[in-house]
Amino acid sequence: DADVTQTPRNRITKTGKRIMLECSQTKGHDRMYWYRQDPGLGLRLIYYSFDVKDINKGEISDGYSVSRQAQAKFSLSLESAIPNQTALYFCATSDSGTAPYEQYFGPGTRLTVT
Amino acid sequence: QKEVEQNSGPLSVPEGAIASLNCTYSDRGSQSFFWYRQYSGKSPELIMSIYSNGDKEDGRFTAQLNKASQYVSLLIRDSQPSDSATYLCAVNIAPGPNAGNNRKLIWGLGTSLAVNP
Numbered sequence: 001d002a003d004v005t006q007t008p009r010n011r012i013t014k015t016g017k018r019i020m021l022e023c024s025q026t027k028g029h030d031r032m033y034w035y036r037q038d039p040g041l042g043l044r045l046i047y048y049s050f051d052v053k054d055i056n057k058g059e060i061s062d063g064y065s066v067s068r069q070a071q072a073k074f075s076l077s078l079e080s081a082i083p084n085q086t087a088l089y090f091c092a093t094s095d096s097g098t099a100p101y102e103q104y105f106g107p108g109t110r111l112t113v114t
Numbered sequence: 115q116k117e118v119e120q121n122s123g124p125l126s127v128p129e130g131a132i133a134s135l136n137c138t139y140s141d142r143g144s145q146s147f148f149w150y151r152q153y154s155g156k157s158p159e160l161i162m163s164i165y166s167n168g169d170k171e172d173g174r175f176t177a178q179l180n181k182a183s184q185y186v187s188l189l190i191r192d193s194q195p196s197d198s199a200t201y202l203c204a205v206n207i208a209p210g211p212n213a214g215n216n217r218k219l220i221w222g223l224g225t226s227l228a229v230n231p
Contacts, residue, residue, distance in 0.1 A: 040223070041223075042202075042221055042222070042223040042224065043158070043202070043221045045218070088155075090157055090158070099146075099163070101146040101148070101204075101206045101217075101219045102146070102148065102160065102163055103148075103160070103204075103219060104160065105157040105158050105159070106157060107156070107157050108155075108156070108157045110155075
């Protein structure tokens with residue numbers, strides 16, 4: 001029973017398509033994050049949300065948007081996918097009340113844009 | 115200077131040896147330090163957190179923090195082939211001189227560890 005789940009786990013899409021990656025958590029954490037990981041570039045923060053009404057851009061938000069539908073759900077959208085958005089995408093959560101910087105990751109979504 | 119730096123490796127150690135992984139960071143005000151393990155194609159998994167100077171032990175893992183020298187290390191005793199992975203260091207850092215308490219978790223690029231049977 002995974003605490004942080006991501007759907008889909010793998011996705012192949014074409015340039016120009018709009019796609020949504022979804023993240024759900026049962027950890028009861030208030031903070032949620034979206035990262036992408038590329039070989040040699042490490043983890044890069046796309047967006048983060050400290051609660052349902054607080055959404056912030058990370059270091060590479062261009063071309064992406066997010067929605068925090070509930071405390072447990074945080075979705076990432078690619079408005080018009082392009083090949084350089086091919087990457088491994090991770091959702092993560094943390095609890096501001098106990099360990100605000102201690103992040104727990106979902107299993108990831110491997111996205112390929114052709 | 116990069117905010118969080120790690121040697122990329124690969125670090126190769128024989129089975130049963132001690133693996134030593136190091137991380138340096140730029141912000142003297144940082145207070146939260148983490149080590150994550152990541153297997154190829156998988157998500158990062160938190161293995162150690164440390165908040166105070168000194169050593170923290172958990173099983174075969176020991177995290178060491180030296181705030182004066184701005185480094186944090188991870189020791190893996192009795193290394194096993196299953197420890198072969200990339201180890202990521204993460205530190206809460208205030209990005210820029212005017213960031214105040216607006217800290218973010220900054221990630222190193224990771225050190226690749228190979229434990230040879």
